[in-house]
Amino acid sequence: MTIRTARADELPMILDWAAAEGWNPGRDDAAAFMAADPEGFFVNEVDGKPVAAISVVNHCDALAFLGLYLCLPDYRGQGHGWAVWQAALEHAAGRTVGLDGVPAQQENYARSGFVKMGRTVRFAAEAMPRTQEGVGPGDPAALEALDEAVNGAARPRFATAWFSDTEHRRTLTAGPDTLVTIRRCGTGAKIGPLIAPDAATALRLVEAAAASLGETEIFVDIPDANPAGAELAALLNAAPVFETARMYRGTPPATDHARLFGIATMELG
Numbered sequence: 709m710t711i712r713t714a715r716a717d718e719l720p721m722i723l724d725w726a727a728a729e730g731w732n733p734g735r736d737d738a739a740a741f742m743a744a745d746p747e748g749f750f751v752n753e754v755d756g757k758p759v760a761a762i763s764v765v766n767h768c769d770a771l772a773f774l775g776l777y778l779c780l781p782d783y784r785g786q787g788h789g790w791a792v793w794q795a796a797l798e799h800a801a802g803r804t805v806g807l808d809g810v811p812a813q814q815e816n817y818a819r820s821g822f823v824k825m826g827r828t829v830r831f832a833a834e835a836m837p838r839t840q841e842g843v844g845p846g847d848p849a850a851l852e853a854l855d856e857a858v859n860g861a862a863r864p865r866f867a868t869a870w871f872s873d874t875e876h877r878r879t880l881t882a883g884p885d886t887l888v889t890i891r892r893c894g895t896g897a898k899i900g901p902l903i904a905p906d907a908a909t910a911l912r913l914v915e916a917a918a919a920s921l922g923e924t925e926i927f928v929d930i931p932d933a934n935p936a937g938a939e940l941a942a943l944l945n946a947a948p949v950f951e952t953a954r955m956y957r958g959t960p961p962a963t964d965h966a967r968l969f970g971i972a973t974m975e976l977g
Contacts (some may be wrong), residue, residue, distance in 0.1 A: 709752055709753065709754050709788060709791060709796045709911070710752070710753040710754075711750060711751070711752050711753075711791060711792050711962045712750065712751060713747055713749065713750060713755070713889065713931075714749035714750055714751045714758075714761065716738075716742050716746065717888065718749075718751060718758065719738045719741060719749060720738050721867065722749070722751070722778065723738055723776075724760045725761065725778045725780070726776060726975075727894055729778065731892070731974075732743045732893045732896075732898070732927070733854060733893060734853055734876065734877065734891035734892065734893050734896050734898060734973075735872045735875075735876040735891070735893065735894070736875065736876045736877050736891060736892075736893050737891070737973070737975075738857050739792045739807075739869065739874075740866065740869035740872075740877075741763070741765070741866075741975065741976060742869050743865055743868070743869035744765045744767065744863065744865050744866035744869065745765040745767075745865065745866075746765050746798075746800065747766075748763055748764050748765040748766060748772075748778070748901055749761070749762075749763045749765075749801060750762050750763070750764075750792050750795060750796045750799075751792070752788045752789075752791055752792040753805050754783065757900070757933065759779065759780045759782075759788050760778065760779040760780070760783065760788040760789045760791075761776055761777075761778050761779075762763065762774065762775075762776055762777045762778070762789075762791065762792050762793055762796045762804065762822070763775050763776040763796070763975065763976070764796040764799045764800050765795060765866070765976055766799065766800065766801070766803060767802070767861060767862065767863035767865075768804060768861055768862040768864075768867060768975075769977070770801040770804060770836070770861055770961070771803055771804050771805075771806065771861040771961055772799070772803040772804070772805045772880065772977075773805065773806045773807065773862075773976050773977035774796070774797070774807040774850065775807065775808070775973075775974065775975030775976060775977075776975050777793065777813075778870060778953040781969075785859030787896055789975065790976075793820075793899050794894050797820075797974075803958065804956055804957065804958030804960065804961070805822075805956065805958060806954065806955070806956045806960070806961075806977055807822065807858060807954075807955050807956075808819070808828050808952035808953070808955075808971075808974040808977075809822070809952055809953045809955050810952055811951070811952075811953070814939075814953050814955070817955055818955075820957065821957045822922045822955040822956065823955060823956060823957070824953045824955050825953075825954050825956055825960055826931055826932055826933045826953070826954045827931070827932040827951055827953055827954065828869070828929050828930070828931050828932070828953075828954050828971060828974065829929070829930055829932060829937075829948050829950070829951045830927055830928070830929050830930075830948065830949050830950040830951065831927065831929075831930055831941050831946035831947065831948055831949070832896075832925070832926070832927050832946060832947055832949045833925075833926055833927075833928070833929050833941075833944040833945060833946035833947070834924055834925060834926075834945075835914055835915060835918040835923070835924055835925075835926045835944065836918070837915060837918040837919035837922065837923065838915040838916065838918075838919055839916060839919045840876070840882065840912050840913075840915060840916040840919075841882050842882055842883070843881070843882045843912065843913065843916040844877070844880060844881070845873075845879070845880065845881070846880070846881035846887070848868065848871055848872075850865060850881075850884065851866040851867070851871045851879065851881065851887055852860070852868065852871065853873075854884070854885065854886075854887050854903060855867050855887065855901060855903070855972075857964065858867030858903050858963065858964045858967050858968050859900075859961060859963055859964075859968070859977070860960075860961030860962040860963045860964070861961040863976075863977070866976055870889060870972060871889065874920070876891055876892035877889065877890070877891040878890050878891075878917060878921055879918055879919040880913065880916055880920060882904075882909065882912060882913060882916075885903070885904070885905055885967070886903060886904050886905070886909060886912075886913060887901060887902070887903040887904075887913075887959055888901070888902050888903070888904075888913035888914065888916070888970075889901060889902075889916045889917070889972065890917035890918065890921055890923065890926070892921060893927075895925070895928060896926055897918070897921060897923040897925065897926050897927070898926070898927045898928070898929070898973075899914055899917060899926055899927065899928045899970050900928065900929055900970040900972045901968070901970055901971060901972040901975060902914065902928060902968075902969040903967050903968060903969065904967065904969055905938035905967060906961060907934060907936045907937075907940040907943055907969070908943070910936075910940050910969040910970075911940060911943045911944065914926065914944065915926070923951060925950055925958060926944075926948075927945070928940075928941075928946065928969070929970055929971045929974060930969060930970055930975075931954065931963075931968055931971060933954075933963070933965035933968075934965045934966060934967075934968055934969060935966070936966070936969070937969060940969050952974060
């Protein structure tokens, strides 16, 4: 087996693996993910064939985020995933590492020193796309500053890429304390991050974002640490379809949970 840094042209393959597992990645995710930390994606090869992958993206000097932990079905149970896991965590170099862990893996993550801090619940909804007065593109520097303030850590490379509009991704704001990104996925579109002072404002942002891409089937990953998240889900008439545990190894960032109605992505935080 050979563990190495993944090439940029291999990330779409890894995202295809994720899609096969039902993770429904965004159509334009690869470039933004790679921009966040080009050295933060790893594969394990067997006889020259990548069979397992993982990402440990260093957002800043204090925080890294782990995701895309995948192994092809025929190679599971043989140590390939565990080997690339151990190697990739070395890339974090002493940083706090966060992840969103599926229920079946949470005990394994705990054995590696990760502590559960809360849940992230994916909600599915049929949104009503509505163009909203006063909702539109924002200043990139202000959007990045808001993302840092609410998430409790800087992630400038990721934010610069994520908040840059593409064919399948848009970012909007309704004022200095609000932010929403929507991206088309294999199925529907995902919302995130979603930052707002209250559920009603969050709903306006979701409706405007849906209108910007002409999407109606949406998914929002809402942290249960935000007490108003349930109100937003009710306003959207959304149903829970999936959940993960937000876990950290090390001191977690000081997230402003009251304003975070949707995380950016379960892969990069």
